[in-house]
Amino acid sequence: MKIDTLIVSANELVTMDTYGGRVPLRGSKMQDIGLVENGAVAISGQEIVAFGETHDLLSELEIDGDTRIIDAKGKTVTPGLVDPHTHPVFAGTREKEFAMRIEGKSYMEIAAAGGGILNTSRLTRQMSIDRMIANGSKYLARMITHGTTTLEAKSGYGLSTESELAMLQSIKYLDQTEKLDLVPTFLGAHEIPEEYRDGRADEYVELVIEEMLPFVAKKELAKFCDVFCEAGVFDIEQTRKICLAAKKLGLGIKLHADEIKPIGGAELGVELGAVSVDHLVEVSPEGIEAIASSNTVAVLLPGTSLFLGKGKFAPARDLIDAGAVVALATDFNPGSSPTTNLPLIMSLACTAMRMTPKEVWPAVTLDAAFAVGLGERIGSITIGKQADLIIWDAPNHSIVPYFYGESLAEMVIKKGKIIWRK
Amino acid sequence: MKIDTLIVSANELVTMDTYGGRVPLRGSKMQDIGLVENGAVAISGQEIVAFGETHDLLSELEIDGDTRIIDAKGKTVTPGLVDPHTHPVFAGTREKEFAMRIEGKSYMEIAAAGGGILNTSRLTRQMSIDRMIANGSKYLARMITHGTTTLEAKSGYGLSTESELAMLQSIKYLDQTEKLDLVPTFLGAHEIPEEYRDGRADEYVELVIEEMLPFVAKKELAKFCDVFCEAGVFDIEQTRKICLAAKKLGLGIKLHADEIKPIGGAELGVELGAVSVDHLVEVSPEGIEAIASSNTVAVLLPGTSLFLGKGKFAPARDLIDAGAVVALATDFNPGSSPTTNLPLIMSLACTAMRMTPKEVWPAVTLDAAFAVGLGERIGSITIGKQADLIIWDAPNHSIVPYFYGESLAEMVIKKGKIIWRK
Numbered sequence: 131m132k133i134d135t136l137i138v139s140a141n142e143l144v145t146m147d148t149y150g151g152r153v154p155l156r157g158s159k160m161q162d163i164g165l166v167e168n169g170a171v172a173i174s175g176q177e178i179v180a181f182g183e184t185h186d187l188l189s190e191l192e193i194d195g196d197t198r199i200i201d202a203k204g205k206t207v208t209p210g211l212v213d214p215h216t217h218p219v220f221a222g223t224r225e226k227e228f229a230m231r232i233e234g235k236s237y238m239e240i241a242a243a244g245g246g247i248l249n250t251s252r253l254t255r256q257m258s259i260d261r262m263i264a265n266g267s268k269y270l271a272r273m274i275t276h277g278t279t280t281l282e283a284k285s286g287y288g289l290s291t292e293s294e295l296a297m298l299q300s301i302k303y304l305d306q307t308e309k310l311d312l313v314p315t316f317l318g319a320h321e322i323p324e325e326y327r328d329g330r331a332d333e334y335v336e337l338v339i340e341e342m343l344p345f346v347a348k349k350e351l352a353k354f355c356d357v358f359c360e361a362g363v364f365d366i367e368q369t370r371k372i373c374l375a376a377k378k379l380g381l382g383i384k385l386h387a388d389e390i391k392p393i394g395g396a397e398l399g400v401e402l403g404a405v406s407v408d409h410l411v412e413v414s415p416e417g418i419e420a421i422a423s424s425n426t427v428a429v430l431l432p433g434t435s436l437f438l439g440k441g442k443f444a445p446a447r448d449l450i451d452a453g454a455v456v457a458l459a460t461d462f463n464p465g466s467s468p469t470t471n472l473p474l475i476m477s478l479a480c481t482a483m484r485m486t487p488k489e490v491w492p493a494v495t496l497d498a499a500f501a502v503g504l505g506e507r508i509g510s511i512t513i514g515k516q517a518d519l520i521i522w523d524a525p526n527h528s529i530v531p532y533f534y535g536e537s538l539a540e541m542v543i544k545k546g547k548i549i550w551r552k
Numbered sequence: 553m554k555i556d557t558l559i560v561s562a563n564e565l566v567t568m569d570t571y572g573g574r575v576p577l578r579g580s581k582m583q584d585i586g587l588v589e590n591g592a593v594a595i596s597g598q599e600i601v602a603f604g605e606t607h608d609l610l611s612e613l614e615i616d617g618d619t620r621i622i623d624a625k626g627k628t629v630t631p632g633l634v635d636p637h638t639h640p641v642f643a644g645t646r647e648k649e650f651a652m653r654i655e656g657k658s659y660m661e662i663a664a665a666g667g668g669i670l671n672t673s674r675l676t677r678q679m680s681i682d683r684m685i686a687n688g689s690k691y692l693a694r695m696i697t698h699g700t701t702t703l704e705a706k707s708g709y710g711l712s713t714e715s716e717l718a719m720l721q722s723i724k725y726l727d728q729t730e731k732l733d734l735v736p737t738f739l740g741a742h743e744i745p746e747e748y749r750d751g752r753a754d755e756y757v758e759l760v761i762e763e764m765l766p767f768v769a770k771k772e773l774a775k776f777c778d779v780f781c782e783a784g785v786f787d788i789e790q791t792r793k794i795c796l797a798a799k800k801l802g803l804g805i806k807l808h809a810d811e812i813k814p815i816g817g818a819e820l821g822v823e824l825g826a827v828s829v830d831h832l833v834e835v836s837p838e839g840i841e842a843i844a845s846s847n848t849v850a851v852l853l854p855g856t857s858l859f860l861g862k863g864k865f866a867p868a869r870d871l872i873d874a875g876a877v878v879a880l881a882t883d884f885n886p887g888s889s890p891t892t893n894l895p896l897i898m899s900l901a902c903t904a905m906r907m908t909p910k911e912v913w914p915a916v917t918l919d920a921a922f923a924v925g926l927g928e929r930i931g932s933i934t935i936g937k938q939a940d941l942i943i944w945d946a947p948n949h950s951i952v953p954y955f956y957g958e959s960l961a962e963m964v965i966k967k968g969k970i971i972w973r974k
Contacts, residue, residue: 225950229909232902272958437956439903441863471957474896480654481861487651528647534859535893535957536694 133197134546135173135517138184140202141525143169143511145181146209146496151512154427154500155492157453163491163527164510171207173517176545181511200541202521206529208491209510210279210518210544211472212498215384215408215429215459217284217317218273219266219297219304221253224464231439247287247321250464254287254297262300269462270308273470274550277539279518280311282384282459282502284356286320291341294318298351309549313502315384316352318342319364319372335368339375347379353503354405356384359395366398373402382503384429388413400424406457406501410444411435418445422452427501430493431461432478438466446483457498458490477534487528517546555619556968557595557939560606562624563947565591565933567603568631568918573934576849576922577914579875585913585949586932593629595939598967603933622963624943628951630913631932632701632940632966633894634920637806637830637851637881639706639739640695641688641719641726643675646886653861669709669743672886676709676719684722691884692730695892696972699961701940702733704806704881704924706778708742713763716740720773731971735924737806738774740764741786741794757790761797769801775925776827778806781817788820795824804925806851810835822846828879828923832866833857840867844874849923852915853883854900860888868905879920880912899956909950939968 145164146155155162170187172180180187193199227245240246254262266283273281283301288294298314305312318338326334346352355376359369373383382405387395389409396417399407407421408429421428430444449456458475461467469475476490485493492498499509508516521541524530530538542550567586568577577584592609594602602609615621649667662668676684688705695703705723710716720736727734740760748756768774777798781791795805804827809817811831818839821829829843830851843850852866871878880897883889891897898912907915914920921931930938943963946952952960964972 223951223954225909225948225954228902228954229950232906232908433956436900437903439906468955469957474957478858480650481859484654484861486654487647526647528651529645532645532647532650533890534855535891535896537959 131174131179133172133174133179133191133193135198135200136187136191136193137171137200137202137207137519137521138188140169140207141204142167142206142527143171143181144206144208144491144527145512146492146510147512151496151510151515152506154455154497154505156455157450160450160456160489160492161486163488165527169207171511171519173546176516178511178513178515178517180513200521204525205540206522206524206527208520208522208527209495209508210520210542211277211494212502212509213273213278213281213459213472214406214457214498214501215431215461216281217286217463218269218281219262219283219300220250220287220464221257221265222250222464223468224250227465247465248324251287251289251321251323255290255293259296259300262297263303266300266304267308269470270304270310274310274542275539276471276473276537277520277542278310278470278472279542279544280313280502280504280508282315283312284315284317286317289318289321289323291337291345294342295345295351298346302351309544313504314352315354315356316342316346316381317356319357321358321363331368335364335372338372343375343379347381353382354384355381356386358386359393359398360386360389361391361393366394369395369398370402377402384408388417392417396421400426405503408459411442413445418448418452418454421449422454425455427455427457427497429457429459429501430479430483431459431467432482433469433475434461434467436478436482437468443483446479446485450485450489455497455500456493457501458493459498471537473530473538474535476531480531487531490531491527517543519543553596553601555594555596555601555613555615557620557622558609558613558615559593559622559624559629559941559943560610562591562629563626564589564628564949565593565603566628566630566913566949568914568932569934573918573932573937574928576877576919576927578877579872582872582878582911582914583908585910587949591629593933593941595968598939600933600935600937600939602935622943626947627962628944628946628949630942630944630949631917631930632942632964633699633916634924634931635695635700635703635881635884635894636828636879636920636923637853637883638703639708639885640691640703641684641705641722642672642709642886643679643687644672644886645890646672649887669887670746673709673711673743673745677712677715681718681722684719685725688722688726689730691892692726692732696732696964697961698893698895698959699942699964700732700892700894701964701966702735702924702926702930704737705734706737706739708739711740711743711745713759713767716764717767717773720768724773731966735926736774737776737778738764738768738803739778741779743780743785753790757786757794760794765797765801769803775804776806777803778808780808781815781820782808782811783813783815788816791817791820792824799824806830810839814839818843822848827925830881833864835867840870840874840876843871844876847877849877849879849919851879851881851923852901852905853881853889854904855891855897856883856889858900858904859890865904868901868907872907872911877919877922878915879923880915881920893959895952895960896957898953902953909953912953913949939965941965
């Protein structure tokens with residue numbers, strides 16, 4: 131077998147391969163991140179074909195003059211990061227709303243001045259697909275510098291059939307043309323659009339089910355369907371209805387659940403076999419129990435709590451201690467989390483949610499891969515998996531969340547190719 | 553006059569020049585950041601020689617073929633950032649302590665495993681000056697990428713005459729050889745060293761006063777003297793004694809004050825005419841009043857509150873509303889704030905302390921310059937001031953704190969020269 135690239139002498143290799151790399155790490159096993167000292171990884175084509183201690187690999191493998199040798203002395207090598215909850219396609223930015231919220235302005239004043247999801251929606255509806263792509267591309271370029279190699283990408287600012295499809299088409303185009311992989315999620319039920327706010331939310335739910343979902347499924351524009359299941363947005367029954375229709379069409383389920391009030395979104399997600407339930411700041415003890423006894427991944431978004439200044443974070447410790455599978459995401463979006471820096475989210479998870487510097491690693495690699503349905507293909511340094519790897523300017527895995535707000539990614543490898551270096 | 557560099561067409565120029573740029577912005581005036589649309593800045597040698605609207609400058613100034621024109625279309629141009637509280641020279645890193653604290657280990661367990669200031673001190677005492685310089689240089693390189701052009705740099709891990717002097721010498725060397733300016737602060741009274749912990753703190757205070765301070769002053773190794781004035785470290789009387797001795801030798805005063813308990817450090821700082829009092833998480837109403845009616849700058853360190861997971865931040869709003877001069881700093885150090893990212897600190901100040909996206913700008917430029925005694929020379933875009941400027945990949949000033957955790961600095965100009973670009 132021809133070795134195209136061999137990374138050698140890594141101070142630490144963070145493999146996530148402790149249990150073979152094909153099952154998520156849950157509960158106390160999130161500490162078992164599969165460290166290898168003085169590690170090496172061999173790549174052939176787009177795949178990882180060997181890994182282990184450097185001297186073992188050097189003696190076992192046949193290396194010729196064509197093999198690119200990358201010296202990772204003093205560095206840490208990990209799987210590429212997976213950001214399992216983002217909204218990367220949108221029009222405008224909402225820094226005015228950010229300022230107004232700090233100044234104590236009311237929701238109505240903010241909406242009148244151009245804030246809120248509906249205002250992003252108004253601008254996004256007017257946006258061409260070309261412009262959506264150009265904007266998204268700019269933000270994806272930032273993500274790479276932080277070590278992200280795969281992201282989930284939601285629609286949800288269109289809120290009309292035409293505009294939701296345009297968002298999903300731009301996400302598809304970005305997936306095909308950019309160096310990162312995008313996993314598309316249809317989030318038509320992100321908010322009740324303006325034209326249905328006169329008590330016709332159920333009609334909008336019908337539109338999502340009868341018109342949008344069949345289109346999305348037929349054109350294969352999304353892998354998942356997500357709903358903002360929250361008091362005042364879509365209630366449990368509306369959410370169930372949309373998700374059951376989506377499942378019938380072959381889509382997987384993700385939910386925005388229990389962010390503001392514990393209305394049972396987490397339990398519903400588990401009942402529906404959702405691949406993930408996200409936010410969970412207000413999840414109930416029953417919700418935690420339901421998640422812990424399922425394969426549904428709890429995707430936590432501490433950056434959003436920070437940015438909104440709420441001072442309350444999802445109960446990561448309770449979830450992990452109960453045995454759940456936990457992932458972390460940026461929630462990148464213009465209103466409540468304008469960052470693409472996933473390593474910063476790892477830092478916040480440590481400082482604000484008391485996740486350990488070990489636990490945050492599966493949360494952005496293997497468990498995050500399961501949260502987007504790709505646990506078999508990415509998220510760990512496992513033989514046969516796609517060669518998505520990051521070399522960090524850090525002697526060990528703890529240094530990355532420790533140096534909060536720094537960008538320590540030094541080299542990003544995607545499908546075996548170096549796609550970015552500092 | 554020969555114009556060496558002309559920055560033109562900036563979407564926004566953030567000048568801080570509203571009141572002439574030679575007085576700090578205090579209280580409600582922190583909003584008056586002197587915005588100029590479609591702005592231009594002219595540099596001759598190391599100085600700013602003109603600024604204003606682009607068309608005005610283009611018609612007024614004589615520009616020849618040697619003038620470097622920098623197009624800042626769509627960008628924001630601000631003064632270089634000043635980080636007025638850092639500890640950039642130290643041995644080792646403390647990611648193990650970070651992990652142990654999250655795991656709920658006790659202070660004693662952490663100290664036994666190599667945590668705490670005294671352990672950094674033990675390692676730093678064994679470090680050569682060359683190694684101190686090499687380590688510091690690595691961190692300064694990170695600071696530049698975040699837009700910092702001047703930083704205050706404290707000693708304080710030596711805790712012996714020899715080792716404190718070595719730290720200050722390494723800081724002096726870094727100031728002379730690196731592209732950034734370092735303002736040296738003597739912090740011999742950072743902690744009571746191990747060998748004085750048998751109830752001999754007063755003897756250590758004597759050592760600081762009788763031996764260290766005279767050396768520091770004679771060799772001109774520091775501009776300021778700082779003391780960690782805190783319950784269990786140096787009390788009010790010890791602090792006053794050290795500071796009075798330092799003042800007699802011509803040093804300015806800075807204080808670590810009221811971080812953990814309100815023992816009156818802020819009031820003491822004002823009484824002593826300190827240039828700044830720093831931390832202030834637990835400052836009393838009397839302390840706030842004292843600061844507000846003085847020229848002492850309140851230097852706030854929200855990153856430290858975040859990193860220590862305390863959930864409590866300094867009362868920035870109360871300070872500003874009372875009329876104080878407020879600055880922000882990273883507190884970069886290996887134990888309680890391992891970040892050099894000052895724009896992230898601006899974001900935290902907005903989200904966790906409710907400072908507005910306008911107020912955070914003087915806090916890292918003009919007011920921060922006054923916090924290190926350089927308000928006359930840097931910190932604003934003012935004619936005659938040093939040409940330290942940042943061009944941000946941001947259409948307006950709010951975008952920088954809004955995109956939290958991103959590094960939007962695109963070009964860093966120091967004393968008229970481009971020293972870094974993305």
